[in-house]
Amino acid sequence: MRILLVEDETRMASFIERGLKEEDYVVDIANDGEKALFQAEINPYDLIILDIMLPVKDGITVCRELRIKKINTPILMLTSKDRVKDKVLGLNAGADDYLSKPFAFEELLARASALLRRDKADKTGILKISDLEIDQLRHKVIRAGNEIKLTSKEFALLEYLMLNATHVVTRTMISEHVWHEDFDSLTNVIDVYMNFLRNKIDKGHKKQLIHTVFGKGYVLKE
Ligand code: CA
Numbered sequence: 001m002r003i004l005l006v007e008d009e010t011r012m013a014s015f016i017e018r019g020l021k022e023e024d025y026v027v028d029i030a031n032d033g034e035k036a037l038f039q040a041e042i043n044p045y046d047l048i049i050l051d052i053m054l055p056v057k058d059g060i061t062v063c064r065e066l067r068i069k070k071i072n073t074p075i076l077m078l079t080s081k082d083r084v085k086d087k088v089l090g091l092n093a094g095a096d097d098y099l100s101k102p103f104a105f106e107e108l109l110a111r112a113s114a115l116l117r118r119d120k121a122d123k124t125g126i127l128k129i130s131d132l133e134i135d136q137l138r139h140k141v142i143r144a145g146n147e148i149k150l151t152s153k154e155f156a157l158l159e160y161l162m163l164n165a166t167h168v169v170t171r172t173m174i175s176e177h178v179w180h181e182d183f184d185s186l187t188n189v190i191d192v193y194m195n196f197l198r199n200k201i202d203k204g205h206k207k208q209l210i211h212t213v214f215g216k217g218y219v220l221k222e
Contacts, residue, residue, distance in 0.1 A: 001116055001156070002026040002177050004045045006036040006062065007078070008054050012101075016049065019105045020112070024152045026179065033057025040071055044176060047116055049108075050095070051078045052086055060086075060093045067094035074115040076108075113137070127162040130222045132201065132209055134162055143201060153178070154197050161210065161220040170217040194218060 003020060007013040008031045017027045028043065030036040032055040040048060048066070052059035063075055077090040077098040087098050096118075097111050117125050117136060125136035131144045139155055141148045150158065156178045161169060171190050179189070194210070202208045211219050 001046045001160075002028070002043070003112070004028050004030060004036065004039055004043070004048045004073075006030045006033070006048065006054065006059065007051045008032060009051075012051075016105070016108065019109065023109060024156045025112075026177065031055075033059065033062045036062050037065055040066055040073065041069065045073050046177065047112055048073050048075045049078065049112065050075050051080070052090065053080050060089050063090065063093040063095050074118065076111055076115055078103075127159070127165075129162065129165050129220065130207060130209060132162075134159060141201075143205065148200050150197075150200060153193060154200065157193055157197055158201065161218065164220070166219065166221045168213045168216050168219045173217070 003025050005013060005016055005020070005027055007016065007029065010031075013029050013031065017029060020027045028039060028045075030039050034056045036048075036050065036054070037057070039045075050059045050063060054062070057065075059077060063077065066073070066075070074097075075095045077087075077095040078101055079086040079090065079098055080101045087100075090098050096115055099108055099111055113125075113136070127134050127136065133142045134140065134155075135142075136159060139152075141150055141155065141158065157174065160174065160178050164173075171187055174190050198210050202210055207222065209220055209222065211221065213219055
């Protein structure tokens with residue numbers, strides 16, 4: 001899951017970034033409104049965390065312009081004051097949720113993951129295909145009734161495959177959503193991780209769920 005964090009206060013930005021990275025989100029930071037718009041147009045984000053008080057262009061304007069450009073990524077607005085007006089403006093501009101500063105990181109995390117789940121899975125955060133089940137909230141994986149232990153990177157990769165089940169995901173898509181670095185250096189790493197994942201998920205099972213689509217990428221399906 002790739003998140004764009006738009007925040008000009010360096011300390012606040014690195015505090016949020018650190019916390020999100022610990023939860024295995026891929027995080028990019030933009031420190032003004034103009035850069036945020038640029039980043040959001042060239043990269044496929046799963047969520048945008050958007051501060052209102054920003055240099056160059058404020059968060060409300062950024063939000064409105066994103067929606068005009070038909071970028072429908074969920075937006076979590078950060079309002080610095082507990083002002084009703086800011087919240088109303090934010091929601092009217094197309095934000096999906098807001099959080100008033102100061103906030104507890106746990107609350108930011110809960111709201112972010114609710115927005116990330118909203119379109120893609122049911123509210124419980126349980127994704128299921130065949131006899132494979134993953135719990136996005138508890139980071140738990142079960143196949144045929146047995147729990148499988150995954151590293152956090154393996155989990156992020158499997159989660160991404162599950163969210164796109166039955167659709168081919170290319171290595172570029174994987175590198176953009178699950179890794180941070182640029183794609184060229186990653187081709188090998190992705191294949192290596194995919195093998196780790198296969199060994200844990202499919203090995204010993206009659207039905208293979210992870211399939212290679214030659215020349216394209218991977219697909220998770222029955
Ligand atoms: Ca700010």
